[in-house]
Amino acid sequence: MRIGFDNDKYIALQAEHIRNRIDQFGGKLYLEFGGKLFDDYHAARVLPGFEPDAKIRMLKSLVDDVEIIIVINANDIEKSKQRGDLGITYDEDLLRLMDNFRSMGFLVGGVVVTHYANQPDADAFRRRLDGLGIKCHLHYPIAGYPYDIDHIVSDEGYGKNEYIETSRPLVVVTAPGPGSGKMATCLSQLYHEHKRGVAAGYAKYETFPVWNLPLKHPVNIAYEAATVDLDDVNTIDPFHLEAYGETTVNYNRDVEIFPVLKAMLEKISGESPYKSPTDMGVNMAGYAIVDEEAVCDAAKMEIVRRYFQTAVDAKRTGTGEEQIEKLELLMNQAGVNSSLxxxxxxxxxxxxxxxxxxxxxxxxxxxxxxxxxxxxxxxxxxxxxxxxxxxxxxxxxxxxxxxxxxxxxxxxxxxxxxxxxxxxxxxxxxxxxxxxxxxxxxxxxxxxxxxxxxxxxxxxxxxxxxxxxxxxxxxxxxxxxxxxxxxxxxxx
Incomplete structure (x- = not known):
């Protein structure tokens, strides 16, 4: 119950840092926005004092400069993929997000259906959006993605995707869930902007792992516990260590894809502005921690909660024993047990x-x-x-x-x-x-x-x-x- 995080300080620092990143790229930034915007209860539990709507409140302070694009994967529409916390499908959640953004005064520039290949349910959803007066753009599967750089960054790759007209300096690209194609949408836009002679940049906003906390800090271990089903693993960013001699924390998927992303940025604009995955990020959460002990205690409790949630899911479904074993290892790393x-x-x-x-x-x-x-x-x-x-x-x-x-x-x-x-x-x-x-x-x-x-x-x-x-x-x-x-x- 003890407060360990200064929410107001976080909002101010985060907004300022994003403004600086916009200026770095000449006034236009595509920001890949990971995690939950309106209801980040995981962050609220591990960073006591963090408000579940802190990120949207931060964007609200920039509302006149913000335009939002919501991305959904056509295959997720076809599979009726659901948000586990809300129990609704991704396509329904997209509409919920649009209502929430509009009610707060945000400009929603449109919807992107990614990986589109004439899926019947995706077509039905497009017709539904059209009936609601919502602009929908199509992005297509790209052969050789993400490794065939020459093909991806060409008129037959990103160039084939429909361009989204935007008018604000900060374009936030978000989605109902992971794997929706947020990063590819940002890079596709950069490709089209570059062809039009418009200076624009890309950055990524993820709350976890917190890059300037130690690798085995309970907050970062709690992130691994929360994503145990995704096989995310926190790791030292080797590119940042080599470039700057500084130890920072990232997670495996960003580290693995960074060489490819860097090559894409170089192909699009001639050079990459980033030397490491950490460079891409804009998260300032680590600077708003005001009580280290309170945050550590809260994060340890969250790790144990994730253990019991996973154990109950395994009991219900008969699957997930390997996830339980991983969570037991994470509890050991954090120095806690199931009776915390x-x-x-x-x-x-x-x-x-x-x-x-x-x-x-x-x-x-x-x-x-x-x-x-x-x-x-x-x-x-x-x-x-x-x-x-x-x-x-x-x-x-x-x-x-x-x-x-x-x-x-x-x-x-x-x-x-x-x-x-x-x-x-x-x-x-x-x-x-x-x-x-x-x-x-x-x-x-x-x-x-x-x-x-x-x-x-x-x-x-x-x-x-x-x-x-x-x-x-x-x-x-x-x-x-x-x-x-x-x-x-x-x-x-």
Whole structure:
């Protein structure tokens, strides 16, 4: 809970650094924008004090100079690829992003469908965009990409892609997710701008790994933990070390592609402005850390969370054992183990003492509260109520009467065909809201819901997706022991 990151300092430093990079290239910069713009909760967890919308707020300070291009891979449209955190497809997320940008006053210059090869679903999406009045451009697969430089940087390579007319000095190229073609879109634009005699440059904005933190800093290890499914590995930037004698951190994919990228930039404009992958970046997050210990503690906790999330996913799907093994190695590197959170020990002890599934939560003041499955409430519901009661100082007084809970249970089993009568946490909050009409204590504790944001909760069993979604909506960090409450083959 201790603040370790100065968000305002970060926004000011970042905006200034981007302005300087625009000036470096004569007034036009294509900025490949990685990660999440509106809701970077990973950064908020590992850099306590970082606001999830810090990056979009930073861009907002440059709004009059910014134009946004959103990129989507035609193959991702065809496969109905989803954002795991939102549960929506990339094409739907593209529209969501457009609405968010427009509501904040940003100019959206258009959409680019990359890797386009007449895919039927991509064509349907193009027609949908056209019906909405959204300009759509096509970029095509390039034979020999990314290694056949002469072909790529030619009229049959980048030159074949449709050029996007832009009018602002800073063109932010973003996407619903990785692998969308952001870098290729930037370089394609540079090729077209150069042919038109327009001076323009390219840079990359990624929050992680933080280039000016040590390779094995917990924040950088937490990034590896977060991308364990992508096989990203942090590494010392050998090009930067050779060019400047300075040790900086990058990740394997950028280091591997840099010689190719450098050759492309040289082919496009005659020389490369960058001697290393680190040179390309504009991230200033490392300069806004104000409490090293707080940041390290938060990052270590995030590594453990990623371990349990991956272990639960492996339990659900039967795949991912190699990812668990890698996360165990990362925990060892960070000097932590699976019992780092006191919530885990408390939840497992509660289950052992009561014989029922249980949960525990670390509240803002450091106190740990617990809850267990009962006749009417699941473990997640019980823990939620106990946490709110502790924050509200109501003690053990019942705040929801059985007369409110029992009709909901009856509705679930008798009319909605649920086998489990117990209330999920969202249903429990509704019952609490109903009780608040006649019970002042219920009205009091529900006002403390916002104080749960950032708290860590742990459950002795895998909780339902309904409960997990509600907890995450409230900003509670949820982990579960990788085991089911009941021994059966199918778990909803």
């Amino acid at each position: 959170s006191p919530a885990r020990s408390a939840a497992l002890l509660k289950e052992e003492m009561t014989g029922a599934p249980a949960g525990a939560m670390v509240l803002p003041g450091g106190k740990v509260v617990t809850g267990k499955t009962s006749t009417l409430l699941g473990a997640a519901s019980s823990l939620m109520i106990n946490a709110l009661k502790e924050l509200g100082g109501t003690g053990d007084i019942d705040v929801i009467s059985d007369s409110v809970i029992e009709p909901i249970c009856h509705l679930k089993t008798e009319h909605l065909n649920h086998k489990n009568p117990r209330l999920h946490s969202d249903e429990t909050l509704i019952a609490l809201s109903i009780s608040s009409v006649t019970n002042p204590l219920a009205a009091e504790i529900i006002e403390h819901t916002g104080e749960l944001r950032g708290c860590d909760a742990f459950f002795s069993v895998i909780i339902s997706s309904t409960d997990e979604k509600l907890y995450r909506t409230l900003g509670i960090n949820v982990c579960c022991e990788p085991k089911y409450e009941q021994h059966r083959y199918y778990h909803k």
